[in-house]
Structures are given as structure tokens and as C-alpha cells.
Amino acid sequence: MSIQVYLVRRLFLIIPILIGLSLITFTISRIVPGDPVGLAAGPQATPEIRERLAAELGMDKSLPEQYINYMAGLLRGDFGESLYTRRQVADDLRTFIPATLELTLAAIIFASAIGIPMGIISALYQNKLPDHSARILSLFFVSFPAFWLAMIFQTQFGVNWDLAPVSGRFPRLDIPPNQITGLLTVDSLLALDFASFGRALEHLWLPALVLSFGALASITRITRASMLEALNNDSVKTERAIGIPWRVIVLKYVLRNAFIATLTIISLEFGWLMAGAVLVESIFDWPGLGLYLVESSLRLDFQPIMGITMMYGIIFSLVNILTDVAYGIIDPRIRYG
Amino acid sequence: MAEKLLEIRDLHLEFKTFDGVAKVLAGVDLTLHRGDVYGLVGETGCGKSMTALSIPRLIPMPPGRITQGEIIFNGENLLEKSEGQMERFRAKHLGVIFQDPVTNLNPMFTVREQLIDAVIFQQHYGTTNNALWRAVMPSARQRRKDALQRAIELLDLVGIPQAATRIHDYPHQFSGGMRQRVLIAMALAGEPDLLIADEPTTALDVTIQAQILRLIKSLVKKLGLTVLLITHNLGVVAKTCEKVAVMYSGRVIEESPVRELFRNPKHPYTQGLIQAVPRKESNRGGLIGIPGTIPDLNHPPAGCRFHPRCPHVMAPCRTTVPSASAMTSAHNVYCHLYPQMDEVAT
């Protein structure tokens, strides 16, 4: 099967999952709170106001009808409207998604850049000092509450040492680069605007670093385990026996074999870090999905909550598909089918 | 007589396990001359593979430990070399092939990639300082082109049809027998002096087995190889080798030219082993085995390790390790049934 056909099939397969997810979020937003209209209208609302609001929101209809209307909206890309800000949820999502993606991607890059070498070294010095130190270090860092560490780092690096701005994605008064991907670092590079790139990076590195700690331990551990497995492979014995230098074996052959498992954990951790971003965003005032989620949750503004949850589901499903495609590129034995 | 290529003297190897120390090799002696096709036979767990892996020093240490003995190759003691020197030594002088051709090739790289690396690192080892640099840098492109030519020749040599196109395939696109041929090609890339073949045909079908053995024999003639063939299969030895050593529980117990061994086995264990080979004419009687089981390596029997199973066991067998008794100039047996050399000497 060609990769295009495979991709289309995989994309179709996420539809039932998203329908299931929409049922869950719909249940959370319409059934659990008991009285969503009351929540939206506020405690002082008169019955007339409530009725008008219910009609306006379509909440006077039966639940199945409401669900069908919601889904019909989703198909048109309409995520409904926030009861609090009266803005279109779809517009908000479009603004906030790139910020969260940029933060999470940067964090994954940090975590991989630290965790993969640590895992490799652990495996090569199995049960020796470097192995134990790497293990303790990664457990040490992963155990910090991200929101607390974010606060400490913000003060230390941002305020005391002045190494990074304390909040936001970009200087408020500067003009950001033309939006292409929405990722400020990428957009500024595409525009060859290195000053903007520097400013975007300056804002990005600290939150991304804090966020990356959450994925450090598992990336290190999985890299170590898969390296050990790959090192124990018969082919390594053969390569050594016929005189291929050890460093070539490790850096070329073993690394590629070990990378499949590491890739799996990286894509899983991507999901975890998107969740962790919720907390880091709220400390660094990073205008992303997480900050949006926290604000909406505190206001019990369910239209955005549903949209955000769906969006996380879509992003995560797409990341999984990308990972599977990457397997096929790395491992020649995998045939799409 | 041809010059001595490899001499293993009194090799002792131990493995640390959870249950104690396993004495895997307890004084192995073995001599190979240039041009020999030498068989090393014995049951599973007798230490034949450990002996073979000791030569390229591929035994993981720890948990393994060589406590005694030496391995002399071309006059140099391999056990005294550093790991770096060993790497170079393996590249220049040794070729090794293993049992399972499926797992011994890296599944993620094309045969071309693996074979080219074998060629480059075996042929040019030491010509510049940084081998990795050479392998990855564009300046090495010409070298890789040359290596590709050589790699295709090698595949031709080991009998892979349409080598020039097949070389671009991945290992999983080859059959088991063809993969073993590829592995042989990789082992031979640097024209080694010694080819160690550790159960090279065990994982293959009988017909493919025969083809691989024929290939090895033809390569011996073409390239002037010396071969150490490890197997549990006496039939393979009979078909392929000129000389053979029989191992039992960490020691060589008999060595001899192949014909001589089959015609006139001296050690009770060898006799049992040869009788145990199923033959057409003795089909009716069913299989004959040697009673008893191989000894526990953590607590091996004192004296001759075969004595608890031996039909001719005598008093000295229980206490003293037998030394060599020469039957003919090339046929030695380590058994108390025969006059001990050192006793004769004194």
C-alpha cells in the first residue's frame, strides 16, 4: 500500500475516535453540570432571560438534537461561541494552538536533546556511575511540580539574572513576523527576520526548558532500555567480530535500531507535555490552549472547554499518525497496511 | 608441516551467575595450522562456542573472566592486547560467522550499507586516524564507491545471483541461506587469515546446509583460508573438515584427523558420540544415546569430567585430570585408559 492511501485510511480511522470524544465532552458539558443555562446566565437571571438565552444557545431543544447541532457545527469548523467573551471558539483556537504547539515542540526538542544522550550514556555504562547519576537526575527533575518550578525559574532566570523575559511569547509592542505557521520562531526564520527570531527564542527557551523536565525521565529510561536491547542484538556481535569500530557500531547501527522505541515514547510524551503546558502557560502568561482552558474552566465556560478538548484529541491523533509514518521511514521492514 | 596459525593453551574461563561461578572452560588446548579446516564438536554447553568466542575476545566481561591460559595468534598473545588493538586485529585477521543469519544482519540497513562498512573498516583500518570520519564524510565518497565495487565482487564470490542489484536490498528480502552467504561475504571482506564459523548451518534447512558447507570448502581453496568450524553435528564435520577436536564440559578430550576419528575413536565419550549418529544401516535398532546428562558447570565432577557417565571408569578418573595420550602423531586422546604422556616421560 502506498503511503498516501495509508495516510487517508488512518485519517478516516480517527473519525470514530473523535466522535467518541465529542460524546464524552458533550456529556461533561451538558449533563454533568445539571443546569448549563443557569450557569451561563448567572444566579440573578430572571426566568425570561434564562429562556431567551436557552433559545439563543439552542439549549431548549432535546439533548440528542443539541448534540447533532453541535456536530453539524463542528463539521463546518464552527466550535460554537463562548458564553463569557462572546467570541467564536474557533477563532480563539486558531490563535492559541500555534502558541501551545511551539512551546510543546520546543520542550520535546529540549527533552530529547538532554534525555537521548543521557539514555545512551546510561546504556553504554550500564550499572556504573554515569548510569546511576543519569537515572537519579532524571527522577529528580521529573518529580518537581512544573508550575512550582516554573515560578522559581521565572524569578531566578527572568528577574534575578535577567536572562529571559518573564512572560508572553513576544514583546508586546513589537510587530511579530508574518503569520505562516503561527510558530513565531519558524515564521521569523522564514521571513529571514533574525531579530524577531532572537526575541521569540528569548521568550520561548525558559518555559520550554521547565516543561521539558516532565518528559526527561521517560525519554532517558526508554532510550537506555532500547539501547541495551539493541546492543544485545546478534548483529552487534557480528559487527564487532568482523572489526567494525565500536563507535561506528554504536553511533550508526545501534542508535537507529534503538530509535524506534524512543520515537514511540517521544510521541506519547508529546501528549503529556501538551497537558503540562497548561500549567507552564499559566505561569508564563503564554497565550496558548492551556491558559485558555484554565480560564474557561474557572468560568465554567463549556463551549470553549469542549472545543479545546476536541482540539487536543485531534492534535494528539495527528501526532500518532505522523509517528507511524516516521516508523516506516526508519524501519524498512514496516509496510503500510 | 604448515606454520602454526593459532594456538590456545590451557584456557580457563569462568562465568559469574546468580547461583555461583560456572567453570565454563577448564584448560582448553587447541592448535590450528595455516590451511586447516578444523572442526570443534561437542554437545550444547560443552564450551565449544565459548572457546571460539574467546579468540576474537567477544565474551562479555564481566560476567565472564579468563582466569588462566593464553591465545597465541601468529606469535602474539591476544589476551594481552588492548580493546583498540583487538578491534584492529579482528578487522585485519579474523572473520566470524554465527548460527542465526536472520538476527545477525542489522534489519534496518541495506546489505550494501553493511557490506561497504565491512569492506572499508577491514581493508583500510588504520590508514587514517579517524575511522568514523572517513565513514561519514563526503571526502570518503570515492572510497565508498570503490568499496561498493568490492562489495559486489564479494557477493558474487559467495554465490549470490545478480549481486549488483541484490546488494541494494534489505536483509529481510533475502532467504536464510542467502543471508548466511551475505554474512560470509562480510566476514571475508578483509581477506582474513582465520574464519571462525560458529554453528553456521544449524539454523538452516538440510539442503541449504549442504550448499553453505560446499561454499565454505570452495572458499578455503580459492582464498587459502584457515577455518575453525564449531558444530554439534558430526555429519557436518565429516563432510567439511580435515581435523577435529571433541570437547566435553569445558575441555578437549580427543583430537585427530577426521577419518582417523571416525574409524578409530579412542575416548569413551567419542565412541558414544559416533555410535549415537543415526546411520542408514543401523536404523532398526533406533537411536543410541549416552546415558546420563552433561555436568553442572557450577559443581563439575573432579578428575575427568566424563567419569560419572563413563562405562570404563577407574579410580584415577575420579581424582586426576587426564593428560594427552598420543595414538598417532596427530591423534591425541585425554583419557586414563591410555598411557599418560607425562607418566611415560617420568
Add this chain to the structure above:
Amino acid sequence: MADFITDDKPVSIDDGRSHRWENLRRGVYRFRSNTMSMLGLSILVFIFAVAILAPYIAPYPKDATTGVNPVARFTEPGAEHPFGTDRIGRDIFSRVLIGTGLALKVGTTIIVLATSIGVTIGAVAAYFGGWVDELLMRFTDIFLTVPGLVLAIAVTAALGRGIDNAMIGIALVWWPGFARLTRSQVISIKEEPYVEAIRGLGAGNLRILFRHILPNAISPIIVKMTTDFGFAVLTAAALGFIGVGAQPPTPEWGAMINEGRDYFPDEWWIATFPGLAIWLMVFSWNLLGDGLRDVLDPRSRR
């Protein structure tokens, strides 16, 4: 010697009980020689002791709930208040100590709930296979497509703010991991010959599943429960921190950090000490889980 040994035991079907005993013996040995996991265990013993003794050793036990002491507000850490006081003069040290028990309760509730749901769903799916498996696992997949914290925030917000709802919300998003793990374990075990043999003896499905299969699948589940315990506490603290979890004046560490956030870094102690407490809790469960993984999970044993 051999003549004295008589084998008059009935023929038994080996479902690995004797191996389990032997493995346990080796496991305990390995665990005890692992400094890190012993350290984790020691810290946890200490934490449990603190949780039990907190009402007696905390200098201002009332501050955990209703206490107010405006005179002593924003006191720096010192002899009187080792961790300082917050904006209404409550003793942070007492609140952290008393919060320990709450954190343990939160972790236990979440993990027990999540494990019960997850193990049941995973085991049933794997054991019965077919459409049951398909249905249950697709349901599980839906939960796995959204990061747990995100769904937990949504669920807790819907149920209403508070620590009890936070525990329910987190448990509701936490079980799929256990379901996946249990399923893969049970699938590999149910194919083993001894299961077939027990079925041949006429044992019922539930008996086979719970008496003979799950005990052999339990090791990785225990490892996951251990490491997840710390992260469950962390997640509850996160909900407390963003304001949908525990509400003031509950001495929940995450909520305390939220309260201290506005005074950071000038009155740094208000947020710092609860954070360190969370770290210590999560770290010790991680150490213990990591050690247990070496001991119990054969795939990672090297």
C-alpha cells in the same frame, strides 16, 4: 538419600506459584541491594509517619483549617514558624505537615479507583477478546487521545470545584493506562498451557481470570501503581494550583502554592515549602517505583 524422598503430593498444575516464590526471594535481594529504592522506601516511611503524627506534632494544628493570626502575617521562617506564615498569619509548617495526610489520601483514592476500573476493563477485554475487546479498547482509546490533565480539568470543573471532585475527575482519566497494561499482560498469559489445563479441569471464566491469570500479571501493575501514585498527587496539586481542585482553606499543597503565588518571590516561603513537599512525595514514589521495576518487571531486568 534419594530413597527417603517420597512424592505423595497430588499432581498439580503449575501456574507459576513456586517460581513466583523463588522470584520473590531474588527480587527482595535485588531490591535491598538497590540503594535508590531503599532510599525511596525510607522517605516514604518517614512521610507516612509524618502523616499519622501531624495532628500531634504540628505546632499550630488549627491553622490547617480555620486558624487566623493577622498579627503574625508574613513572618519569615524562623524558630517560631520554621516555614514562615502566610497572608493571614497561618503557620506554613503546620499546614504542610497536616497536608501530608491529605496528599496520601488523595493519591490512594485516585490510584485505587483507577486501578480497579482499569484492571477490570483491561482484563475482561483481553480474556474475552473479540467484540468485547474491540468495544472496550476503542472506549479506552478515546480517553487516551486527550492528555489526562486536560480532561481532568474539564471533568472537575463540570463536577464542581473541590478536592473530592478533583479525585474523581483524575481517577476517571487515569484508568486507561492500567487498562492497556493489564490487557497486554493478560493476553500474553492466557495463551499459556496451564490456563488451558485449568480450563480443562472445569474452572469458570471468572475464577480462571482472577485466581490464575491476574496474579501472574500483577507485577507490572504494581510498578505502575507505585510510580503513578506520585504523579497522581502531583496532578491533584496541579488542579489545586489552577483553582479547580482543593479550595482554601484546605491545606492542600497545590492550593497553598496558588495562595502563595501572588507573594512570590518577596514572601517566597509561602509557595516554596509546599512545592518542596510535593517534590519529596513524588520523588520518593518514583525512587520506589524505579527500584520495583528492576525487581518485578522482567522485561526491564538486565
